[in-house]
Amino acid sequence: MPTLHLDFTKQDFSYPIHIAPLREHLRDTLTTLKPTKILLITNELIKSIYLPYLQESLKKHTTKGGNDFEILTYCVEDGEVHKNMSSIEGILDFAFANKLDRKSLMISLGGGIVSDIVGFASGIYERGISFVSIPTTLLAQVDASVGGKCGINNAYGKNLVGLFHQPKAVFVDTHFLRSLPVRELRAGIAEMIKIAVCFEEKAFEDLECLEVSGYINALDFLDSLAPHIKKAIELKSAVVQKDEKEAGIRAGLNYGHTFGHAIENLTHYTKFLHGEAVAMGMRMANALALKLGNLSHEQVQRIDSALSKFGLDFDYKIDSVEEFYEKLFLDKKSKGGKITLVLPRGIGGVDIRDDIDRELILETLREFG
The missing domain is CATH 1.20.1090.10 (Dehydroquinate synthase-like - alpha domain)
Incomplete structure (x- = not known):
């Protein structure tokens, strides 16, 4: 599968969307970004299934490249009800306590909820730091992780608080879909139908x-x-x-x-x-x-x-x-x-x-x- 590039010519920047096994491009991305620290943000379920795989990829990179990245992990609660300011504050508190700076990197590992939360948190931490997105659900791969819209819910409605904050890279690895419940796959297909009906x-x-x-x-x-x-x-x-x-x-x-x-x-x-x-x-x-x-x-x-x-x-x-x-x-x-x-x-x-x-x-x- 290829690498696509999202190009914003007016703003003079672009970023890659790698549709490939995760390890094929993650190391190269980190080499380019050279973060001082990495904060991995996920939920407990994804952590139990995929975090060791991701951490191993990062460790291999540090050995190969001679960089000494500090890799931190923070878990947010799962579910739409937790896509709120409380979750954002938890991430920010953890980041400040662990002295992330403006050259640090946040990594989103999860579905659309995690993607939104991490995009929002990274966009406001010290007025904005870099993040990369690793979507693990079909919905996140085809929709939530593409385009930089990051929103959270409040008492009045869905995604009413948010910003636009583009990732440095998106990694679409369909291997993650093998562990998805049928219900999650169907939810992602709904977004695929939506896109097709409106645009092709x-x-x-x-x-x-x-x-x-x-x-x-x-x-x-x-x-x-x-x-x-x-x-x-x-x-x-x-x-x-x-x-x-x-x-x-x-x-x-x-x-x-x-x-x-x-x-x-x-x-x-x-x-x-x-x-x-x-x-x-x-x-x-x-x-x-x-x-x-x-x-x-x-x-x-x-x-x-x-x-x-x-x-x-x-x-x-x-x-x-x-x-x-x-x-x-x-x-x-x-x-x-x-x-x-x-x-x-x-x-x-x-x-x-x-x-x-x-x-x-x-x-x-x-x-x-």
Whole structure:
């Protein structure tokens, strides 16, 4: 698999996304960065499975290169409910207590939650230090670790506190996917479908044709998924390069997210994985897009069928349509008291709308009540 490069020409910097076994490029990256200290941040589960492998790679590098890196490890609590300021403060306290400086490096080893937390913490520690991302879930590999958006949740909603802080490198090693539960794989596939629906019909057609038989995390399935992972990363990278700070087209990557974030908030971040909530949000967005003429019945059926094919069907009913509607205003895309929604425009295109009639949105929500 190749190395992709995310290039931001206006800011005159770029960074690599290595789609390869971890050890092929990690040592070279550390040679270039020459950090004074390394702080590895993960959770207890990932630590028990993969931390020794990563530490061994770093030790080999120190021997080969003659550098004496101090490698520290800090574990955050797992789960969306812990993607908050308390976790950030824990990392910062640990970093200050261990005297990390502005030439130190943080490494994110984990899924999207860890990636967000580490990106945020490194972005504000001493006004910003370097970090690299090693995503261990499918969702993080194709979405969360690409593009530098780092956010945490608060009492008002999801990802409402955050910043843009680009990593120095991303390492996408599909070996990590072998230990993933089926549910986590499905959540990642939801994000792959999202990217394809909005930005390339051929990529969506390829996912439609991907055969699923037996267990979704069987090795032969993971092997067949690899080129689709690469494609999803390529598509997202192309969008991010055009619009790093989400001033325009990058907002299209939030298809399903405005509704999905409301679902996560109303279920207190405990019932659904992020990708699962996004899948439900995509169905809601599809229903609204149908009413607006953005999608045909056949296109809605194709997208919904693709979600169902990968087990992305969930029993969720909106208890209070009015309460759900009010949660949509807490989405960070909303401006000037208007709800901003991302809707497919056919398959392979996207619209970003803030002019949709309130009653039409409520009518759509009632279909899911």
